[in-house]
Amino acid sequence: MRPRKKDRHLPPCVFLKHGAFWYVKRGKWTRLAADLPAALVEYARLHRQKTGGMVELIENALPSILKGKAESTRKTYTRTARYLQEVFLEYAPDQVTQRDVVAIRKRLVDQPSVCNRTINVLRMVFDYALEEEILDSNPCVGVKSLKPNRRNRYMETREFDEIKLRADPLLRIVMDLCYLTGQRIGDVLKIKQSDLSDKGVFIDQQKGQGTVRIFIAWNTDLRATVDAALALHGGLQSDYLLNGGRWGKPPVYGTIWAHFNEARNAAKVEGVTIHDIRAKSGTDTDEQGMDPQKLLGHTNPEMTRHYLRKRRIAIVQGPSFRQSKTDPEKPQ
Secondary structure, eight states: OOOOSSOTTSOTTEEEETTEEEEEETTEEEEEESSHHHHHHHHHHHHHHHHOOHHHHHHHHHHHHHTTOOHHHHHHHHHHHHHHHHHTTTOOGGGOOHHHHHHHHHHTTTOHHHHHHHHHHHHHHHHHHHHTTSOSOOTTTTOOOOOOOOOOOOOOHHHHHHHHHTSOHHHHHHHHHHHHHOOOHHHHHTOBGGGBOSSEEEEEEEETTEEEEEEEEOOHHHHHHHHHHHHTTTTOOOSBSSOOSBTTBOOOHHHHHHHHHHHHHHTTOOSOOTTHHHHHHHHHHHHTTSOHHHHHTOSSHHHHHHHOOSOOOOOOOOOOGGGOTTOTTSOO
């Protein structure tokens, strides 16, 4: 829509013609009223009727936002959408300003990842409103993302072993699989027996808007861990490598997460989470001279560098007084 050259005090799509105010959208002229106050009241009524509140807008936008996303992303975005519906419970879409978005940013400043995800979902909601011609602008435009806090905690092998020592048999296998494959817990839990081949293991990475399949070749440790996982089935028929004891279903992530925390606390290891096993795997792979980027399944080397928790430090030597050229005792 081109900027107005006159009547700039009027709302978008409202024009004065033939002694009355009209709302014009998609070539359709709707008479509002002859005087401005009455026209503004009618405009607000029509606009609210068209757009509904923010709760309705978020609900209507959600299917398009979630389309094609991985299951874990769908759950996270849905949870974020519910939070936004609470924040903007009494708002109409055209009442949300950039100042409101900045207020959310300030409220979540101590949680950079949560903050960025929240504003990203809100931005997609307003992108949907633009596409549907509900609004003419997106109040999220121009609001900068927060820089995430970089996690540098490296899980030492001693700590890994101490936690595993206090873990139940299933958790021990999950920890070993996460380490030996370098994959996310959710992807490890969904490995099927049909993913096992003579040369290694296929793993489907759930990421972004789809699935990426990678292949990890057997080594002695991975083969032994997979055999131990199969032995845990105890005759129960299941399509999955790991036995969750739920009618052949895989273990529940929440249960594994809780059991890990219990084992970690029992081992008195502080500052690590089960997610740090993936970073440990990538870091140790790098130190052993192999390619962590391929193992972790990253397309961007920068993302791999983000995961590596130990930096290669160059070994240098300083000068020696005995080797100084100005040493008078040194023969010329």
